[in-house]
Amino acid sequence: MGTTTSGCCFPLRGSQAPTGPEVQLCENCKRLVLTEKEVIHMARTGMWEIEGYEMTDSSPDFPKLKESAENGCDFCLFLRNTLLSPEVDFDADEIPRIRKTYRDAGHQLLFHRAGYRMSIYDEGKLWLSFEIWIVHDATGDMELLPSLSLQDPPKPRVAPSQNALQSTTNLFLRQAIERCDAYHDKCKVGRDPAFLPTRLVDVRDENAVRLVEGFTIVGGDDASSSSAPKYAALSYCWGPRAHADQQLKTTDENIGQHLFEIPMKGMPAVLKDAIRATRELGIPFIWIDCLCIIQGNLQDWEKEAGSMHKVYGSAYITLCPTMSKSCLNGFLFRDPPSIVFPYHSLNGQPAGMYRIRFTRSWIWKMYLTVPHHPFAVDLISGSWVRRGWTFQEAALSSRMVLFGASATHFHCRTSRVTEGEDTETSVSLDDLGLFPLLPSTLSGDKLDEAWKHIVASYSQRNFTKHTDAIAALAGLAHRFHSLREKDEYCSGMWLSQLHEQLLWRRAMYEGISWGWFFNLLDPELPERVLLHAPSWSWIQRINIDYQYIRDSVLPTEPEDDGSDGHGDMSITPSPGLTDETLRLEWRLPGKSGDESSVVDRFMQFRGQELEITGFVARFPLANADKPLEVDELREADTNLFWKWTISGQYFCHTNWDFLSYTSWDRIDKGEFQHLRMLLLSSGRGKSSGEVSPGNAASSDGNISENGDVEEDDRTAFGLFLFPTIKESENGKFYRVGTWHSFCNGKGGFVRFLQYATVESLVLV
Ligand SMILES: [Zn+2]
Ligand SMILES: [Zn+2]
Known part of the structure; x- marks a missing residue:
């Protein structure tokens, strides 16, 4: 030694x-x-x-x-x-x-x-x-x-100051807000100066805080203008159940008391610090979920959950204690x-x-490359960024203060800056994977690409209740819908883009068996079981990935998208897959009542069906060779692609929702006879030289001899479907995986059509 x-x-x-x-x-x-x-x-x-x-x-x-x-x-x-x-x-x-x-x-x-x-x-x-x-x-x-x-x-x-809101921090934040107000016109888009939430916490009195109803204070702060007074919003983690139980809550029983005065004694530290920070920033009101939504009142919860896009979108600023792990942890003292x-x-x-x-372990997302900047480190080492509900709270905000373990940061739709540093970093869609505050550049053709990034990032978040997965995204879906009003929101995806968004794959195998999956989809099962969403929806699945699509086809535009580049995180232009379905119809379950209400439209997912007419093939298992396991991305836990050949000739890659390669020898091969392959879309394939080195289609000798792409051929993408078990559902299918077939490996669109016929199928 x-x-x-x-x-x-x-x-x-x-x-x-x-x-x-x-x-x-x-x-x-x-x-x-x-x-x-x-x-x-x-x-x-x-x-x-x-x-x-x-x-x-x-x-x-x-x-x-x-x-x-x-x-x-x-x-x-x-x-x-x-x-x-x-x-x-x-x-x-x-x-x-x-x-x-x-x-x-x-x-x-x-x-x-x-x-x-x-x-x-x-x-x-x-x-x-x-x-x-x-x-x-x-x-x-x-x-x-x-x-x-x-x-x-x-x-x-200089080591981080113990006081996360000392006078220099206060000055830094006020200057950042002033700069945003003066120069960032796009940060104001979506912020309605006349809007006030149903209820707010009034912090103007140094000695007492109380709940106020929004309509009673409109115009009360600044009589000279039509704008409502400023309010902050809080985005934080309640923490483990034992801590959440100690959270101070407004209920039907105590709302009268809270409108008079909210007791400070016994108030959890995160609320105390939020109130102090609001006062020190000179903001008269703050919106905090546990106090401003009547807890335990389902009607109030549904109404308020449906207006989150307004509450966070119109807040003067959102306070975000990234270092608080629960409501019992304050964030102003490090x-x-x-x-x-x-x-x-x-x-x-x-x-x-x-x-x-x-600093806390980085085990979460450890397979991602994360820049060693204090902003990134503060985010990924905290709990806030792992929680499901905080995702859209950030995405909907126009600007935020992040109280981190190493520094205090300001982040708006245009730029972000860390206290003690002079560099302002402009934000772009590239950052969505790490931090979901929507950049001001988000519009038009970038929406589809941004949504896939949002799904990939959001599906890594943790929920205490699995059923919250759609509710916690409803406000963000509403915001997107306002940018594309003619589109429909289908259980976490957009109708106009289903030919591509249905191609989500799971980036990690989670140890659930195929048979168990079918059982969980049985609609006769009680509410408490894991899956309620249609099998074709990613809602309630975790670690969703769309990246493989981009890696498989040529971008439709030049590589330079004008971003300053963040290595692995950069967004290249959408590959622009061509819709190959002949007809696609989306159906909500029949029910009485007003289905067009905001709550229903963006929080509904049960019982939705897709009827698709398109090219369908039986999976040719009888002729196929034993599949090969491929680790295309060379990352731990993502080696979920299987490569299929027929008599040694490449046929397709598959990614199963619920099958592990290690269990192949034990799988009942008879079930594969029932599999259908549905063609959803196609894209111009990369030639062998352009396919990434990790790509098995080019790395293991299965490319064509001259490596050329036939002009009329394209890479094909589709779903694996399995017939539902119930007799009454004859003709209905579950999604059980995705497949794609590279044309340059001599699979592809044309080869698939040799096997296919036109059929109509219903996906449930
Ligand atoms: Zn020692
Ligand atoms: Zn700004």
Whole structure:
């Protein structure tokens, strides 16, 4: 085991550490200390992996760390306190795998592979993170990511202030809002200055807050104009049930009391901080769901849920505590577990200190490339961005303040800026995957592409109730509908684009069996079962992906879409698939009552049917070779494509909603005899040179010999359908997967038509 040069410097005492803090470290932790040598190494290679840091301990008490801490090691103390802190607790609530490992007794955990990593996030600015990998044999790798940030190393970047709304922050925010008001005309679109929500919380009186009814205060703030007074809106997480139960709520019983005064005593911290922030920004009112919607009153809830696009869309600003994990967590005081180390260069200057702060794990979305900017880090390390309901609250807002663990950020439809930085970043559709605030450039031909990004991002969110998945998107659907009034919203998709939007695939296999899936679709089952939506809808499915379509066909416009480019996240122009169905009819279930109301139109999904006339083929299983599993995107957990050949010649790629390749040998092949392949659309295929390297159609020798694309051929896309089990539903089908067939591999549109006949099918 090697010892780094820094090892001999510790513990630092007296004159050896004139400006640094005192730390004592055990022999193991001495290896973690960063010196000039490592900084230089990182400047060259981007990272420095620490040799020899290794230790085994057991949950839930971590006795080895405890013993070392009692013997004086400050880092072992920090690490143990962090593992036992509520920070990790909350992660555990969201990711059961971690809760089990950290909390259940007797798990042996191996702490190893510590390292520093340096990433550039902006011109001349660096993000330095420190990681320790904690491995548990039974569940695979997990990471704990305490991190620190440096600017122009080795001079430390100023650590985040503990007060998230100090006077400089207040000034920063007021200036950002003024700039938005003065120069961003497009940020005002959709904000109705005359609108006020049904109820608001009045914070003007320093000593008391109370609920007010919107109609009683119209014009009351500013008699000289016709505009209503300003109000803020809050977008936050209620948190785990035990915390949500302690939430302060307006009910039918206490609304009279709340209109007189809302008791501050016992008010959850997130509400207190929101009220304080509203006052300090000089805004007289704030809209908070738990107080402004009568909780437990279904009629009031439905009415208010249907007007969320107005509530958030017309708010003066939306406050967003990304670091609050539940309503019990305030957001104006930052206090994550941290430890300070001294820093010395070899000749004594510069000298100073650096801090390692715990930031939350990035396990969520870990397969995405995320820029190392404090804005992105604050988002993905918090709970807010994982929750379903907060998605449209951001998407509908015209501008937001985000209170993050490392900084406070301002984000409007035109640009975003982080406190302490001078660069304003203009926002584009590219950012929708990370943060859903709709950019002002959203219009016309970009709507379809944006909607697919929204679905991909939204379907990764968590819901306490699966049935909320459509309700929490209703306001956003309403906003889109206002931009395309002739279109219809069909259970999470748009009628005019169904030939493409029906082609969603699941980017992760979730371990549900095919047979179980059919059972869940039985309409006779009680309400509480998982799936209520039609099988062709992505609503209530998770991790939806459309990217594979774009990867399979040529864009219809030049590659340069005018965006400044964010690597993997950039939106190329829509591939513009051609609708190949002959007739497509969308049917709502027959029912009495007003079906055109906002609530029904955007929150309805049960019982919807599609009747499609088009080219249909039986799946030629009898002639097909054993399928091959392909990992086209080379990402963990996304290897859900199977490639089919017939007598060695390429036929198509398939992606099953509920089949894992590992279970192929156990699958009842008889069921495949009933499968139908329905052609939905086609697109101009890339020639072999243009297909991405990871694409199996070009990488495994199945392209045609000269690699040419026949002019009349196209890549074909469609659905796999399976007949419903019930006799009374004769002729009705469930969606069970998607298929696409590359023309340049000598599958494609023309080849498919050789197998197909025209049929009419009903999808349920
Ligand atoms: Zn130690
Ligand atoms: Zn703006």
